[in-house]
Amino acid sequence: MTWMSGEAGRLVRRVAGSLALTAGGLGAGATMAAELPQYEVQPRNRLCPLASHAFAYDTSYLKNFNILVQGRDGWLFRSEAELPEQFGPSAQGLRHLERFARYLKDSAGSELVLVFQPTKGLVHPDKLADNAAVDFSWAYARSNYLDALAKFRQAGLVVPDLGPLLRESERDDAYYFKRDHHWTPYGARRTARIVADRIRQMPVFQSLPTQEFETRRTGLIRKDGSLQDAARRICGQAWPSQYVDEYRTNPGGGIEGDEQSALFGDEGLPSITLVGTSNSKGAQDYNFAGALQEYLGVEILNMAVAGGSYDGSMFEYLMSDSFRESPPDIIIWEIPAYHTLDSGEFYRQVTPMVSHGCQGREPVLEHTSAVTAGTNEVLYNGGGKFLELPSNEYLVDLQFSDPAVKEVDAYIWYVFGRKDRVDLEYGSRVETTGRFMFELPSGPSWNDELFMSLDLELEPEQVSEDLTVTARVCRRQDI
Known part of the structure; x- marks a missing residue:
């Protein structure tokens, strides 16, 4: 017989010993089940001391869990992401x-619900x-x-309470x-109820056509949480899986899968789009x-991106054909x-995406260049024809020949030597072109600065053979 170690093992041995003593003294047939001692074995998974030290989170993956905190009943928390006390942007943000x-x-014509x-x-x-x-x-x-939440509303956003x-x-x-950073199906459903109640109050919603949808339990979700995976990597210990009910929603009448997707068909895209994180998809x-x-x-077009952070799905959606051809209400x-x-x-990136950058407009500057790893000058305002281009009136639109380019540093030079830098980066799971x-x-310190040139810096892994970029400068549409 193989014995378990730890407290659970000691309890099992005590039960076994008690049963043996009872059986030997009274006989198996004379023993009543009610007389047997009852024991409840509780799991004793706890974080190891190493998990409380920042230096243990020494990979790009583990940094997302800095620092794990032990909770009650086998719960785990991340101190930086799940136990902050301050929320929302600065006044400028x-x-x-x-x-x-x-x-x-x-x-x-799209209203934003946050x-x-x-x-x-x-x-x-x-x-x-x-403790x-x-x-x-x-x-x-x-x-x-x-x-x-109140400040978001004061800024004019629709923000469910x-x-x-x-x-x-x-x-x-x-x-x-318990040990993952996502909400459960219950949490998602509870949130959806509050969000839907707020959207129903919006004037734009009143004109949307409606239909019936029904939700059914379809099975179980087994969750081996991300936090317990981080704990396993640091502490080398296993944690139990968690199981919760799984649900699916379909249009009334039980239409599923590809048939449901085909409903878009000839009637265009839904009037409501969802963007977000892996909580949504x-x-x-x-x-x-x-x-x-x-x-x-109302049917929802789900454009959320797993692993895209707060910005990835917004970038992907605003640059998609879906948004350009049929922006939602x-x-x-x-x-x-x-x-x-x-x-x-x-x-600075997402706002010009709303009006599709320089697409469909005549640029004031345009040039196509071959680019390599390192720094490349791709635009120059000169060559015998200098244009007066105040910084606050213009935007830059870049199109690389390889859609796999997802990261580039842009350096903007101005006439009197001032320089600005913008780090442009899409997550690896964000589909871009x-x-x-x-x-x-x-702003007051930039409005009088005149654009002179643009340099792009690329890492070797971003550069494919014969890579080119077309760089354009055009007037912003919001001024």
Whole structure:
């Protein structure tokens, strides 16, 4: 017989010994089941001491989990991503976001609905151990999270109130997986109900055609969580899998799969598009888009990207034929709240994507160049014909011959020697066509600067044989 080690093994040995003693003294036939001792064996998985040290997170993958925190009942948290106390962008970032949302509505007719998903610590503070290795004030974090939602609304965005999700006293199931960074199907469905209730109040929704959708349980999801995988890599220990119910939503009448996709067909794309993270579309489907369809009665085009962070699916969608040819009435943007939405470089890129960069317009400068690894000058405002190009009035549109190019550093030079840098990067899972665009910087200190030239710097792994880039400068459409 093989014996288990640890506390579970000791309990099993005690039970076995008790059974043997009882059987020997009374006889098996005389023993009543009610007289046998009862034991409950609890798993004792706990993080090893090494997991509490930042130096243990020494790979690009493990850095996403810095630092794991042990919770109650086998729960795990990430201190940086799931236990922050501050949320939302700075005042300047909020102005960028407000401008982007307003331009999206004015230029494309698409209203932005921001789903700012609360963190694991906000929703499940009861699963944090009293002696957690990180300082976390739930009351302070809650106040700051609700304040961020209010600021988003003041900036003119449609922001469903997810405050009721925080520390719900009556919850049918867990909102998050115990040892994973995703919401459960229950969490997705609970969020979808709140989001749908808010969208139904939007005037634009009143004109949308509706249909019936039904949701059915289809089986189980087995979740070997990302946090427990990180713990395994650091501590070398195994954790049990978690199982939750799986659901699928289909149009009323049971239409499924390819038949459902064919409904787009001759009637064009849906009037509502969902962009976001693997919470909305990933290796496992938590049915967020499906639940939205059920509660709204409207078909959803799901353009979320797993592993694309908060920006990847927005980049991919705004540059797609789907958006260019048929912009939706509503764009739902699902974002975990540990993203601050504060990156100026993001807004400089995403805003001109709304109006498709220089597409369909005459550029003031254009040149096609062969490019190699290192620094390449691809545009020069001169050669006997200098154009006065104030920085705040223009944008740059780049098209590489190889769609696999996903990362490039752009250096913009100005007449009096000033220089600006923009890091352009798409995630590895974001499907692009080798196209980048960005606005030249604006603001009181930049508006009088005159564009002179553009250099692009590429790493060797980004450069294929005979790679070329067509660089254009054109006027921004939002001024």
